[in-house]
Amino acid sequence: MSSILLVISLVILTATVTSGYLSGMWPWKTCKTACFLGFGCYSSEKPFDNTQGVLPLSPKKQGLQFFLYTRKNPVRARKLKWNQKRIQGKLNLQRDTIFIIHGWMDSARNPKIRRLRKTLLRFNNVNVIAVNWKRGAGHNLYYQSAANTRIIAAMISKFLLRLQYDLSYSMEKVHIIGHSLGAQMAGYIGTEVKGIGRISGIDPAGPSFEGYPEETVLDASDALFVDILHTDARDLFVLGHPGFGAKSRMGHADFYANGGHSQPGCPSTMNQQLGLIVTGSVDVFMNMGCSHIRAMNLYIESVNIRKCKYTSYNCTAGDGLDVAEGCNTCENGCALMGYHSNIGNPRGVFVFNTNEKAPFCIPETVKLPESIDNTILES
Numbered sequence: 075m076s077s078i079l080l081v082i083s084l085v086i087l088t089a090t091v092t093s094g095y096l097s098g099m100w101p102w103k104t105c106k107t108a109c110f111l112g113f114g115c116y117s118s119e120k121p122f123d124n125t126q127g128v129l130p131l132s133p134k135k136q137g138l139q140f141f142l143y144t145r146k147n148p149v150r151a152r153k154l155k156w157n158q159k160r161i162q163g164k165l166n167l168q169r170d171t172i173f174i175i176h177g178w179m180d181s182a183r184n185p186k187i188r189r190l191r192k193t194l195l196r197f198n199n200v201n202v203i204a205v206n207w208k209r210g211a212g213h214n215l216y217y218q219s220a221a222n223t224r225i226i227a228a229m230i231s232k233f234l235l236r237l238q239y240d241l242s243y244s245m246e247k248v249h250i251i252g253h254s255l256g257a258q259m260a261g262y263i264g265t266e267v268k269g270i271g272r273i274s275g276i277d278p279a280g281p282s283f284e285g286y287p288e289e290t291v292l293d294a295s296d297a298l299f300v301d302i303l304h305t306d307a308r309d310l311f312v313l314g315h316p317g318f319g320a321k322s323r324m325g326h327a328d329f330y331a332n333g334g335h336s337q338p339g340c341p342s343t344m345n346q347q348l349g350l351i352v353t354g355s356v357d358v359f360m361n362m363g364c365s366h367i368r369a370m371n372l373y374i375e376s377v378n379i380r381k382c383k384y385t386s387y388n389c390t391a392g393d394g395l396d397v398a399e400g401c402n403t404c405e406n407g408c409a410l411m412g413y414h415s416n417i418g419n420p421r422g423v424f425v426f427n428t429n430e431k432a433p434f435c436i437p438e439t440v441k442l443p444e445s446i447d448n449t450i451l452e453s
């Protein structure tokens with residue numbers, strides 16, 4: 075059912091965007107600011123003209139929830155509010171905290187989010203907060219959900235600032251993992267809350283963000299370490315090659331899977347995908363967003379470093395994003411894609427290939443730099 079809705083909204087999105095580009099006008103462009111008590115005003119003027127004049131809805135309309143999981147309660151979430159009264163009674167402040175933020179048309183109950191939080195807890199004794207902004211993310215009009223990320227980010231920021239200032243919780247202990255629009259949202263949080271330890275952008279949303287200035291998109295200034303995984307970096311509106319992800323470098327380290335634009339085992343052209351919709355024989359959602367959603371699988375797999383290391387080759391100096399283009403040795407440096415990408419504090423563009431189905435990770439054939447190997451041994 076939800077996949078049908080998704081396809082309908084994709085078609086509406088493509089149609090509205092195309093017609094909007096063609097006519098150059100938007101009926102809702104007249105109202106240029108929205109103000110909310112305790113949050114201030116949000117303008118749709120530059121640099122926030124990325125949502126074509128659509129303004130964020132009020133905090134009340136977002137239905138924001140935090141689902142807290144720990145090793146003690148890995149299955150049933152404890153609910154926290156963004157304006158939680160006594161945080162210290164609910165959250166163990168000795169531990170690090172990982173936020174997981176989903177994307178458009180998604181929710182924190184998505185099986186991939188569940189797998190990610192379970193895997194994270196298996197390997198780390200941390201607080202995992204799955205951010206549920208299903209209502210704000212569920213608008214058929216993509217621009218509405220994209221605009222809403224600013225408000226949700228402000229709410230999460232208020233929560234973090236209270237942790238920081240009232241409870242002396244170091245922001246270095248915070249790691250935000252965001253998929254798609256959730257990654258761009260993490261960028262807004264990083265702008266409001268200084269010194270966040272890490273942001274992992276999992277195929278950050280391209281439409282409405284790519285090509286906009288730093289204030290509007292996730293970038294390296296938003297956390298002490300920002301790692302990005304690109305899997306679906308194509309222009310959504312170029313006919314025949316739709317893509318949900320962003321292509322350009324955004325973090326300290328950017329990882330491009332299989333060239334970064336379309337993943338093996340996924341239908342690659344619009345025609346193929348439309349064909350699948352028409353025949354209706356497969357889960358359309360999985361196919362439309364296959365390359366975009368694949369990023370989650372890769373990141374989840376990367377957590378278990380003992381099983382397989384996602385060795386990625388430095389391609390910063392080259393102009394390609396592909397292993398095939400000569401970036402296939404550790405001579406110029408290597409890094410690990412995914413959860414362990416912070417090992418060695420790498421900088422630059424890194425490329426790697428995967429299998430077309432699980433396990434996606436291809437065991438490394440090259441020797442890793444000693445600095446990386448030693449860190450793994452110690453961990």
Ligand SMILES: *[C@@H]1O[C@H](CO)[C@@H](O)[C@H](O)[C@H]1NC(C)=O
Pocket residue numbers: 388389390391406407408409420421422423
């Ligand atoms: C990757 O290459 C760039 C430029 O060639 C360099 O600045 C960077 O330090 C390298 N990164 C690693 C992890 O070796």
